[in-house]
Amino acid sequence: MKQVLEFEKPVIALREKIAELKTFTKESDLDLTEEIVKLETRLEKLENDIYTNLKPWDRVQMARHAERPTTLDYVEKLFTDFLEFHGDRYYGDDAAIVAGIAKYKGRPVTIVGHQRGKTTKENIRRNFGMPHPEGFRKAARHMQQAAKFGRPIICFIDTKGAFPGRAAEERGQSEAIARNLMEMSGFEVPIICIVIGEGGSGGALALGVGDRLLMLENSTFSVISPEGAASILWKDGGKAKEAAEKLKITAPDLKELGVIDDIIPEIRGGAHRDLTSQAELVDQAIAEHLSQLEKLDKQVLLEQRWEKYSNIGSFAE
Amino acid sequence: MLKDFFSKKKHASKPSEEAKQDIPEGLMLKCSDCGKIYYREEMRKQLYVCPNCGHHHQLPSDERINNLFDEGSFMEYDTDLNTGNPLGFPSYTQKLEKDQLKTGLKEAVVTGEGTINGFRTAYAVMDSRFRMASMGSVVGEKISRAIEKAREANIPFIIFTASGGARMQEGALSLMQMAKTSAAVQRFRDAGGLMISVMTNPTYGGVSASFASLGDYNFAEPGALIGFAGRRVVEETIREKLPDDFQTAEFLLAHGQLDDVINRHDMKKYLTTILDIHQAGGNVS
Numbered sequence: 248m249k250q251v252l253e254f255e256k257p258v259i260a261l262r263e264k265i266a267e268l269k270t271f272t273k274e275s276d277l278d279l280t281e282e283i284v285k286l287e288t289r290l291e292k293l294e295n296d297i298y299t300n301l302k303p304w305d306r307v308q309m310a311r312h313a314e315r316p317t318t319l320d321y322v323e324k325l326f327t328d329f330l331e332f333h334g335d336r337y338y339g340d341d342a343a344i345v346a347g348i349a350k351y352k353g354r355p356v357t358i359v360g361h362q363r364g365k366t367t368k369e370n371i372r373r374n375f376g377m378p379h380p381e382g383f384r385k386a387a388r389h390m391q392q393a394a395k396f397g398r399p400i401i402c403f404i405d406t407k408g409a410f411p412g413r414a415a416e417e418r419g420q421s422e423a424i425a426r427n428l429m430e431m432s433g434f435e436v437p438i439i440c441i442v443i444g445e446g447g448s449g450g451a452l453a454l455g456v457g458d459r460l461l462m463l464e465n466s467t468f469s470v471i472s473p474e475g476a477a478s479i480l481w482k483d484g485g486k487a488k489e490a491a492e493k494l495k496i497t498a499p500d501l502k503e504l505g506v507i508d509d510i511i512p513e514i515r516g517g518a519h520r521d522l523t524s525q526a527e528l529v530d531q532a533i534a535e536h537l538s539q540l541e542k543l544d545k546q547v548l549l550e551q552r553w554e555k556y557s558n559i560g561s562f563a564e
Numbered sequence: 565m566l567k568d569f570f571s572k573k574k575h576a577s578k579p580s581e582e583a584k585q586d587i588p589e590g591l592m593l594k595c596s597d598c599g600k601i602y603y604r605e606e607m608r609k610q611l612y613v614c615p616n617c618g619h620h621h622q623l624p625s626d627e628r629i630n631n632l633f634d635e636g637s638f639m640e641y642d643t644d645l646n647t648g649n650p651l652g653f654p655s656y657t658q659k660l661e662k663d664q665l666k667t668g669l670k671e672a673v674v675t676g677e678g679t680i681n682g683f684r685t686a687y688a689v690m691d692s693r694f695r696m697a698s699m700g701s702v703v704g705e706k707i708s709r710a711i712e713k714a715r716e717a718n719i720p721f722i723i724f725t726a727s728g729g730a731r732m733q734e735g736a737l738s739l740m741q742m743a744k745t746s747a748a749v750q751r752f753r754d755a756g757g758l759m760i761s762v763m764t765n766p767t768y769g770g771v772s773a774s775f776a777s778l779g780d781y782n783f784a785e786p787g788a789l790i791g792f793a794g795r796r797v798v799e800e801t802i803r804e805k806l807p808d809d810f811q812t813a814e815f816l817l818a819h820g821q822l823d824d825v826i827n828r829h830d831m832k833k834y835l836t837t838i839l840d841i842h843q844a845g846g847n848v849s
């Protein structure tokens with residue numbers, strides 16, 4: 248069954264009504280075409296109203312939509328010759344992160360991304376896209392190789408966060424994340440990071456340091472989940488909607504704060520409506536930014552990356 | 565735990581009822597671990613390490629700096645950075661003002677440089693009395709600048725970390741300080757700089773998962789709690805009772821996450837040895 252989001256209910260209801268009338272027209276002598284056209288105009292307007300005025304909490308729902316395209320969905324559409332490689336060489340292979348090499352419009356690239364599942368079974372296998380240290384270390388290993396062989400790195404961010412478990416702590420979750428942040432700031436190849444769903448905290452940022460941080464229009468990027476913030480601030484996880492607004496976690500807000508570089512538009516109704524069309528929009532963004540970055544000399548690339556990060560923050564002096 | 569130590573509750577048995585009436589509030593301190601009560605001044609001389617049980621209590625940043633650096637040798641960097649309220653978060657400014665009054669600090673980290681037994685070193689000392697030393701824009705900026713100054717001056721950088729994690733009220737700007745500080749560490753590394761991280765209680769979240777874990781050497785004070793996710797969150801996630809020593813410095817040492825655990829009384833001598841060995845240089849032909 249398709250997941251229906253709260254704010255979309257009027258749209259869905261109207262769509263169902265139109266479908267009903269169409270069936271009725273076909274099966275009876277009564278011609279309701281005029282009525283249908285009227286309703287379709289109303290639907291058009293309603294969709295426009297709803298989808299162009301999404302509130303932060305609506306976007307949170309969209310970012311978490313069960314059918315929202317995942318890293319591997321985009322990889323299949325955007326790249327050729329993708330080979331997935333496994334393991335961190337220290338402990339294991341974390342299915343919450345996928346990594347490998349491929350070609351992007353003919354040029355070699357390294358791809359790293361969080362991977363959640365779309366079914367419960369797959370989600371359990373992939374730990375809901377919440378990595379352990381070995382996932383981050385697998386990512387680091389592939390990015391080191393990209394730097395060695397001079398391949399650009401494309402990162403897809405889609406996680407609620409790093410997994411908060413006992414084993415993760417024992418194996419150095421903090422160190423694994425910290426090392427990625429540090430090393431990514433120094434790889435001498437272009438790095439483009441794209442938030443495609445939820446970008447939760449340090450676990451998201453661990454694949455998010457590069458020359459460009461882009462966000463899909465209805466994705467989120469946050470230091471803490473709205474539920475977590477609400478429970479800390481107001482001792483009430485139920486106030487997540489309010490927290491989502493205060494935390495400024497949407498793409499437009501983060502563009503304004505200078506945290507992200509660009510917003511990738513989504514097709515109306517959200518990325519899950521049509522993967523092929525959405526992938527085209529992601530493709531355009533990657534192509535544009537990659538061609539800008541590929542022109543830069545290595546030293547300039549690193550200097551610009553440092554400038555970008557050293558300028559993020561808000562204070563008076 | 566830290567709160568207990570500084571609480572003014574007088575339920576312990578040591579000073580008599582009469583004595584208590586003569587003692588101004590806060591003159592006595594009770595060890596949060598063994599419960600023994602000491603004069604604050606006596607505890608201060610002991611660097612807030614309990615003489616009875618050895619428990620390491622919170623050490624204010626100014627006292628740590630005073631104790632570690634040679635007398636008259638140290639100065640402070642970037643004293644004029646002021647925290648804003650970029651998200652317009654309700655009551656954030658008031659909270660900052662309250663902690664500024666309480667601690668006399670402007671923000672949760674003090675940075676600067678001085679000499680440790682003659683070795684010139686840049687430093688950053690976080691102070692968990694201020695907003696649990698959570699990392700906002702000013703904390704990230706001051707630490708990055710201190711690392712940059714160490715790089716430019718070609719001197720070592722020592723950081724004493726303490727933090728509850730991210731400064732939630734600054735949202736993603738807080739998160740990005742992890743990237744900024746880590747990028748500064750990378751530049752420092754590329755230049756061959758020596759970085760020593762000493763984690764003190766507590767070091768969590770975004771601080772643990774950035775510069776705190778990125779020293780060439782990572783140490784911790786005894787009993788310090790260190791981790792990415794907090795104990796309660798982990799317990800709720802895995803629905804399992806965790807061992808008492810979970811996320812202590814000793815637990816991390818046993819799991820290969822630290823170079824060693826160093827007693828506060830030995831810190832200056834220990835750091836001096838490391839600085840000395842690195843001053844002698846590698847590449848001896």
Ligand SMILES: [Zn+2]
Binds near residue numbers: 595598599614617618
């Ligand atoms: Zn004691």
